[in-house]
Amino acid sequence: MTPQDQRHYDVIILGAGAAGLMCALTAANRGKRALVLEKANKPGKKILMSGGGRCNFTNLFVEPENYISDNPHFCKSALSRYTQWDFISLIESHRIPYAERKHGQLFCRDSAKDILNMLLDLCTRAGVEIRCNTQVTAISRDMPEGAEEETPLSDAYRYKLQIENRQVACQSLVVATGALSVPTLGGSGFGYDIAKQFALETSPLRAGLVPLTFSDSMKTVCEQLSGISLEVQISIKNIIFTEDLLFTHRGISGPVVLQISNYWQPGTSIDIDLLPGIDATRLLVDAKSTSGSSLLRTAMGQVLPRALVLELQSIWWPDMAERPLAEFSDAALRDIGARVNRWQLKPSGTEGYRTAEVTLGGVCTHELNAKTMETNKHKGLYFIGEVVDVSGHLGGFNFQWAWSSGVSAGSVA
Ligand SMILES: Cc1cc2nc3c(=O)[nH]c(=O)nc-3n(C[C@H](O)[C@H](O)[C@H](O)COP(=O)(O)OP(=O)(O)OC[C@H]3O[C@@H](n4cnc5c(N)ncnc54)[C@H](O)[C@@H]3O)c2cc1C
Numbered sequence: 001m002t003p004q005d006q007r008h009y010d011v012i013i014l015g016a017g018a019a020g021l022m023c024a025l026t027a028a029n030r031g032k033r034a035l036v037l038e039k040a041n042k043p044g045k046k047i048l049m050s051g052g053g054r055c056n057f058t059n060l061f062v063e064p065e066n067y068i069s070d071n072p073h074f075c076k077s078a079l080s081r082y083t084q085w086d087f088i089s090l091i092e093s094h095r096i097p098y099a100e101r102k103h104g105q106l107f108c109r110d111s112a113k114d115i116l117n118m119l120l121d122l123c124t125r126a127g128v129e130i131r132c133n134t135q136v137t138a139i140s141r142d143m144p145e146g147a148e149e150e151t152p153l154s155d156a157y158r159y160k161l162q163i164e165n166r167q168v169a170c171q172s173l174v175v176a177t178g179a180l181s182v183p184t185l186g187g188s189g190f191g192y193d194i195a196k197q198f199a200l201e202t203s204p205l206r207a208g209l210v211p212l213t214f215s216d217s218m219k220t221v222c223e224q225l226s227g228i229s230l231e232v233q234i235s236i237k238n239i240i241f242t243e244d245l246l247f248t249h250r251g252i253s254g255p256v257v258l259q260i261s262n263y264w265q266p267g268t269s270i271d272i273d274l275l276p277g278i279d280a281t282r283l284l285v286d287a288k289s290t291s292g293s294s295l296l297r298t299a300m301g302q303v304l305p306r307a308l309v310l311e312l313q314s315i316w317w318p319d320m321a322e323r324p325l326a327e328f329s330d331a332a333l334r335d336i337g338a339r340v341n342r343w344q345l346k347p348s349g350t351e352g353y354r355t356a357e358v359t360l361g362g363v364c365t366h367e368l369n370a371k372t373m374e375t376n377k378h379k380g381l382y383f384i385g386e387v388v389d390v391s392g393h394l395g396g397f398n399f400q401w402a403w404s405s406g407v408s409a410g411s412v413a
Contacts, residue, residue: 009035009129011413012161012170014194016043016130017186018402019385020176021119026410027172028126035168036123036130037161043130044116045185046178050399055112057091058084058403059396060104066397068262069390070203074365075401078373082407084400094118105395138162139173139194141378159380172413174373174382176406179359180205181386187353191363191387198378201364203389207356208262209398211253212270212347221311222247228305233276234260236268242276251347258394261350262360272343275303281337285330292326296336299325304340312340358398362389373409382409 011027013020016038028034036043047055059066062084067075088106091098096118097109108114123130140160159173177191195202214222225247233242234256246254260270275283287299296317300309313321316336320328353359363383367375373388375381384405392398 007035007166007168009033009168009170011035011172011174011410012037012159012168013174013176014136014190015176015178015186015385016040016132017176017178017385018044018047018119018399019178019406020174021123022403022406023174023176023382023384023410023413024128024130025119025122025126026407027413028123028128030411032413034126034128035170036128037134037136037163037168038130038132039135039188039190040186041133043120043132046182047116047119047399048112049182049185050112051107053112054107054109055115056101056105056107056396056399057098057115058087058106058400060084060100060106062397062400066393066395067390067401068208068360068392069365071365071389074368074370075390075404077370078404078408079400081371081411082404084396086407087400087403091115091118094121103395134163136161136163136190139197141198141381170380172380172382174384174409174413175387176383176385177387179362179386180353181207181356181359183353187359191383195363195367195383195387198375198381200367200375200377200383203361203364205359205361207350207353207358208360208391209258209357209394210261210350210352210355211248211251212257212261212264213251213349213351214345215348216346217315218345219251221315222251223249224311225305225307228307229254230274230305230308231276232256233273235271235273236260236263239263245272250351255394258357262358262391262393264347264350266349267346269344269346272345274308274340274343278303278341279337280340281334284325284328284333284337288325288328288330288333293324295322296320296325296328300340357394358386358391360391362387362391365389371408372412373405374412380413382413384409 010032011034013036016036024034024036096114099109160169175191181187226249229246232245241256241259243256244254297309373382373384385402
């Protein structure tokens, strides 16, 4: 191989997603020669598909509590170095129209393309080279002759990447290959393979922000109710979310279900309050005294979707379905009311990585420097974005982590 076959860069970034592009433009703005290698045919596919095509790019209320990680403190440094306000001023300076939705979620008003085009434009202006359709087949680290293992970074370490029949080399290698979620949008385990190659620990992986499924009689109930949505509160112990739930053919989805899925473990139950803020027992006992000749489904139909009430009736009071409220004992109404406020369900699983918005777990935070995202064991090797064991709640928190961790690495790599 001649020297011309091997191109040298200051920094090579694997993955042209949110974190990789942000890192590349940050490094290039510092005068670094940056190359982004992307296996897909175009960059930023997840950005384009996110938020229903409008990209929920950040949140007004970003707090460390919005993130799940073995070390809940790890995300703090990056999130405070590059905040939601920094990203908001970036998109304002590019005159990208955006809108606030509930819970402080910020979306593009027109299209997620605006965000991707802005990042690509900034990369071009900073001189970042982006190569798509590129598969890295091998990565090695070597030291120039004479360098000692203890030699500080300087020029001592080099990462070499094999791309088909060519080699590229760099001083800093940033892994921004994302995670397993949605393989059709670039989800891949390549980042974990690199972690393994360099003897870095990864925490167990599982699908997050994902619909929950049922295989028992609840599956039929969900099928019947498919398409119906209502606001509920879902909890697992002291973790509580209140938002919309959507019944689907396979189980339950909607923002509240995606949020709680991050905390659900196989074999455990979730509690659903179908009437958050309303004492269902009181409601039913009052209905008995004021409209004793009515049916229970009629009383419940005032506050819950009728189709849902019919399903609940077939599970909870099938024998009394045609009996007037006056014939229900108070104890029976208390029992039904308690179930309305605390419907305990045991999902059989999740829809998995096919639809999950994130992958929980990843490269362990104790392997990384929280300020720079550089690995503690290998100078010049960085991990950023979703491949790291930091996952956000629904609401723009995952992109904010991608921007923040990308800037952290790009500022030093
Ligand atoms: C459908 C969907 C909607 C979402 N909506 C939102 C939202 O509105 N708001 C929010 O905050 N979060 C959202 N998320 C989560 C968010 O998209 C991710 O957290 C974020 O994209 C992670 O950024 P990343 O750069 O780490 O990874 P990615 O954006 O996944 O980028 C990784 C890149 O690496 C490339 N790659 C993979 N393997 C290789 C390889 N071997 N070589 C080279 N390149 C490789 C991939 O093709 C990809 O381009 C959504 C996720 C999904 C799936």
